[in-house]
Amino acid sequence: MLKISELKTEYRQNPIGLDVAKPRFSWILKSDRNDTVQCSYSIIVKGADGIVWDSGKVENSQSVLSVYSGLMLKPRTRYNVTVAVHDNHGESAAAEGWFETGLMSCDNRKASWITHGYEDKVEACPVYVREFDLSGKVKAARVYASALGVYELEMNGRKAGDAFLAPGWTSYHTRVQYQTYDITDMMGETNQVVITSANGWFAGEFGFAGGVSHYGSRTAVWAQIEIDYEDGHTDTIVTDSGWQYGSGPRRYAEIYHGEVIDHNIPVKIEGNAIAFDYPISVLTAQESESVRITERLKPAARMITPKGEVVYDFGQNLTGIIEARLNCPKGTKVVLGHAEVLDKEGNFYTENLRSARAEDTFICAGEGEETFLPAFTFHGFRYIRVEGLSDKREEDCFTACVLHTDMEAAGHFQCSNEAVNRLQQNIRWGQRGNFLDIPTDCPQRDERLGWTGDAQVFASTAAYNYNTALFFTKWLRDLKAEQTLEHGVPHVIPNILSNIEGAAAWSDAAAIIPWEMYQAYGDIRLLADQYDSMRDWVEYIRSKAGESHLWQTGHQYADWLALDNEPASRVGATDPYLVATAYYAYSTDLTARAAKVLGKTEDAALYAKLHDDIVSAFRKEYITETGRMVSETQTGCVLALHFDLAKPEHRERIFQSLTVNLANHNNHLTTGFVGTPYLCHVLSNNGSHETAGTVFLKHDYPSWLYCVDMGATTIWERWDSMKKDGSFDESGMNSFNHYAYGSVGSWMYQKLGGLQIEEPGYKKSRIAPVPIKGITCAEASVRTVYGELSCKWECTDHRMTVDIVVPCNTTATVCLPGKEEFLVGSGSYHYEYQTELELEYERYSMESTLGEILDNPVAMEILRQHAPGIADNPMIQFALEQSISQLTALMPEGSAQLFAMVIKTCNDAEKTN
Numbered sequence: 066m067l068k069i070s071e072l073k074t075e076y077r078q079n080p081i082g083l084d085v086a087k088p089r090f091s092w093i094l095k096s097d098r099n100d101t102v103q104c105s106y107s108i109i110v111k112g113a114d115g116i117v118w119d120s121g122k123v124e125n126s127q128s129v130l131s132v133y134s135g136l137m138l139k140p141r142t143r144y145n146v147t148v149a150v151h152d153n154h155g156e157s158a159a160a161e162g163w164f165e166t167g168l169m170s171c172d173n174r175k176a177s178w179i180t181h182g183y184e185d186k187v188e189a190c191p192v193y194v195r196e197f198d199l200s201g202k203v204k205a206a207r208v209y210a211s212a213l214g215v216y217e218l219e220m221n222g223r224k225a226g227d228a229f230l231a232p233g234w235t236s237y238h239t240r241v242q243y244q245t246y247d248i249t250d251m252m253g254e255t256n257q258v259v260i261t262s263a264n265g266w267f268a269g270e271f272g273f274a275g276g277v278s279h280y281g282s283r284t285a286v287w288a289q290i291e292i293d294y295e296d297g298h299t300d301t302i303v304t305d306s307g308w309q310y311g312s313g314p315r316r317y318a319e320i321y322h323g324e325v326i327d328h329n330i331p332v333k334i335e336g337n338a339i340a341f342d343y344p345i346s347v348l349t350a351q352e353s354e355s356v357r358i359t360e361r362l363k364p365a366a367r368m369i370t371p372k373g374e375v376v377y378d379f380g381q382n383l384t385g386i387i388e389a390r391l392n393c394p395k396g397t398k399v400v401l402g403h404a405e406v407l408d409k410e411g412n413f414y415t416e417n418l419r420s421a422r423a424e425d426t427f428i429c430a431g432e433g434e435e436t437f438l439p440a441f442t443f444h445g446f447r448y449i450r451v452e453g454l455s456d457k458r459e460e461d462c463f464t465a466c467v468l469h470t471d472m473e474a475a476g477h478f479q480c481s482n483e484a485v486n487r488l489q490q491n492i493r494w495g496q497r498g499n500f501l502d503i504p505t506d507c508p509q510r511d512e513r514l515g516w517t518g519d520a521q522v523f524a525s526t527a528a529y530n531y532n533t534a535l536f537f538t539k540w541l542r543d544l545k546a547e548q549t550l551e552h553g554v555p556h557v558i559p560n561i562l563s564n565i566e567g568a569a570a571w572s573d574a575a576a577i578i579p580w581e582m583y584q585a586y587g588d589i590r591l592l593a594d595q596y597d598s599m600r601d602w603v604e605y606i607r608s609k610a611g612e613s614h615l616w617q618t619g620h621q622y623a624d625w626l627a628l629d630n631e632p633a634s635r636v637g638a639t640d641p642y643l644v645a646t647a648y649y650a651y652s653t654d655l656t657a658r659a660a661k662v663l664g665k666t667e668d669a670a671l672y673a674k675l676h677d678d679i680v681s682a683f684r685k686e687y688i689t690e691t692g693r694m695v696s697e698t699q700t701g702c703v704l705a706l707h708f709d710l711a712k713p714e715h716r717e718r719i720f721q722s723l724t725v726n727l728a729n730h731n732n733h734l735t736t737g738f739v740g741t742p743y744l745c746h747v748l749s750n751n752g753s754h755e756t757a758g759t760v761f762l763k764h765d766y767p768s769w770l771y772c773v774d775m776g777a778t779t780i781w782e783r784w785d786s787m788k789k790d791g792s793f794d795e796s797g798m799n800s801f802n803h804y805a806y807g808s809v810g811s812w813m814y815q816k817l818g819g820l821q822i823e824e825p826g827y828k829k830s831r832i833a834p835v836p837i838k839g840i841t842c843a844e845a846s847v848r849t850v851y852g853e854l855s856c857k858w859e860c861t862d863h864r865m866t867v868d869i870v871v872p873c874n875t876t877a878t879v880c881l882p883g884k885e886e887f888l889v890g891s892g893s894y895h896y897e898y899q900t901e902l903e904l905e906y907e908r909y910s911m912e913s914t915l916g917e918i919l920d921n922p923v924a925m926e927i928l929r930q931h932a933p934g935i936a937d938n939p940m941i942q943f944a945l946e947q948s949i950s951q952l953t954a955l956m957p958e959g960s961a962q963l964f965a966m967v968i969k970t971c972n973d974a975e976k977t978n
């Protein structure tokens with residue numbers, strides 16, 4: 066049987082407040098028969114006055130992002146959508162949904178911006194109030210609202226909608242989102258609407274360089290209430306000087322510093338609101354999903370630290386706010402501090418937050434149980450420190466509310482290795498914590514900016530875990546709005562840093578992310594809308610590189626935080642201008658490809674030629690005539706191979722350099738933000754998948770699993786954010802929730818899980834799991850725009866079983882280990898066969914370092930017995946870094962047997978664990 070399991074308009078089910086002139090419809094087909102392909106579809110869209118679009122029978126298989134092409138849509142109107150389809154088995158199905166337009170054009174925005182009569186720098190959050198009566202029986206009521214700042218709207222004492230930190234952060238000079246709320250069920254005979262606002266990103270303290278009021282020193286709000294009555298008439302209530310302003314219980318709110326809520330202070334009206342001069346043309350309907358509370362966590366533990374502080378542990382580093390339910394005497398003041406980690410003594414540690422105070426204060430009115438929930442701040446934390454409560458246990462008082470853009474969950478990855486599963490969880494939590502309206506670098510310190518480089522390296526992984534189409538659509542529009550031909554693309558979007566010139570790998574987000582989104586969702590409109598931005602970014606670099614085709618000027622972050630520079634610095638050892646030219650080539654290539662997809666043939670040829678020129682220049686400058694990289698770092702080699710910059714005959718040698726470099730580091734990575742995302746891909750794609758597996762499964766520093774073993778619950782900014790002894794990187798830049806190194810996620814999904822995109826949007830996928838030693842089974846799934854794609858495999862006793870699911874209306878190339886590839890249509894398939902594969906692995910080998918082995922308590926014990934004094938040996942530091950095979954070569958006879966015994970015992974202990 067064929068059915069349509071889901072019908073969406075612009076990626077959303079039954080959205081309200083949509084301001085898209087030609088919305089697109091997508092549906093997911095489900096069938097119990099294999100090889101199902103849609104043969105035809107028809108779409109009918111009806112408004113109140115009848116049909117506005119009948120697509121007729123369209124004979125093709127398009128089921129994703131089919132563009133509306135009927136009559137012009139009216140504002141504030143509900144449209145019903147019916148989709149009917151036929152498939153190749155002669156079956157048919159239909160589904161209904163609807164969407165409701167927003168205000169659409171400026172003509173329908175009747176409200177004006179209003180502000181308060183306080184000084185600019187008022188601390189208490191301004192409140193705006195308006196009362197009104199109804200003039201009939203309500204059919205439907207909507208509020209369209211926004212703020213220059215952040216706001217919350219209450220109708221008759223209840224919060225409208227469930228969004229936090231609306232209207233979100235955009236390039237406010239040119240774009241401010243407005244939200245639409247359905248308030249039909251909140252109306253009474255007489256009504257009171259209250260809007261509370263705070264500085265937020267608009268006027269608050271923001272940016273690591275300090276500074277307030279990046280967009281303006283005064284906040285303002287804007288709202289239009291439209292009440293449609295059963296009898297056909299409408300009341301419109303708009304923000305104007307008829308509203309009153311004052312302040313209430315929210316006494317202070319800054320995103321970095323937290324909020325003060327005093328329940329003893331009721332709303333006090335001061336006078337009439339004042340008209341505020343700001344264009345309403347900047348308003349645009351909400352473009353991505355809202356920031357919402359998506360999960361609530363109770364504390365996992367309560368403790369008194371050595372310093373005597375009361376600390377609660379939520380067991381997970383997260384981004385959000387604490388809800389407190391307090392039952393305390395009047396005037397009780399409870400202060401909550403937020404921290405990501407405890408220091409090695411077990412004390413609450415906030416040094417890494419730098420100037421962000423991250424502190425919420427709740428003052429009780431003493432009238433039974435009172436609920437406090439900050440609205441205009443967020444914190445990155447796992448622990449809270451509680452001051453001001455009597456020392457009785459208060460476990461039930463506190464709930465951590467997880468906040469982020471409420472994207473649809475898309476992917477799942479799990480395997481037989483628990484440490485890897487935790488890593489996957491950490492990657493997801495990193496994304497949740499940092500996809501808070503914009504892609505931030507971190508959620509805790511005085512930064513939380515839309516760093517382009519971080520977003521760029523993580524975009525592919527992000528699209529596996531969650532549906533990021535709308536999230537990036539919105540942010541890329543801001544990127545485009547902030548970009549200039551003269552300065553390129555700023556390093557943070559929205560930009561609040563002073564005008565600095567574009568930098569490689571960071572500003573390249575302009576070209577890379579639209580391409581990644583096009584791949585993941587097949588969204589041509591997004592690609593078309595961003596095309597000028599892609600091209601202009603390339604043109605900016607061209608203006609710097611000129612005829613040389615080498616980008617060798619300006620400030621570069623290069624392989625940020627790589628470990629290979631001496632003396633250690635934030636910029637790794639890879640030549641920054643090699644990185645810059647490599648990315649110049651990559652962005653130019655993507656622009657050429659985008660031009661081709663969009664039918665811009667001239668541009669396609671122009672940028673393909675430019676790409677060839679850049680590649681030739683790169684070869685001349687950075688690869689010797691005999692095929693040796695000038696910067697023989699891991700990242701240098703990775704970029705040359707991944708971006709296909711070397712002559713075919715030189716690839717082998719560059720790959721050799723990479724593997725030798727890795728071997729010299731005992732198969733540890735030394736890469737930073739730029740090399741890390743591609744390292745495992747390059748190893749796997751060039752015949753060393755096994756080495757990729759070894760690097761990936763390393764437990765000792767530096768590695769992904771080192772952080773897991775150290776108790777990380779999110780991805781860290783640095784490979785050594787926390788050192789082995791529990792101390793921290795104290796350089797002034799250390800976050801425990803930075804997602805860049807989580808970019809290995811795309812390799813996990815693509816190689817271990819086997820899910821790859823062959824045609825944009827997964828219209829055709831490639832299912833090609835490639836196991837590694839140490840993982841005996843894995844399962845991955847992605848909710849693609851066509852439906853669920855999944856692959857689950859297990860290999861035990863040389864028997865391989867694989868189960869795959871291919872969504873309707875798509876096909877997949879299947880390439881199973883040791884088998885010839887073949888093509889399948891939609892459906893579920895099971896395969897089972899004998900294989901030579903040997904996936905059992907021993908965690909410790911002669912190639913392990915002594916340091917790695919001594920981390921295992923069992924090993925330490927044996928060595929103490931057989932080689933007493935080893936830990937005090939002055940050579941120990943040197944020895945710790947050597948592999949066992951190197952050590953046995955240096956040490957007197959007998960050590961080989963001793964170490965072999967140690968390794969065996971450690972591996973046996975591992976198996977019984």
Ligand code: BGC
Binds near residue numbers: 518519622
């Ligand atoms: C951020 C990074 C960012 C970098 C630029 C840092 O302060 O936290 O993640 O990309 O600056 O190099």
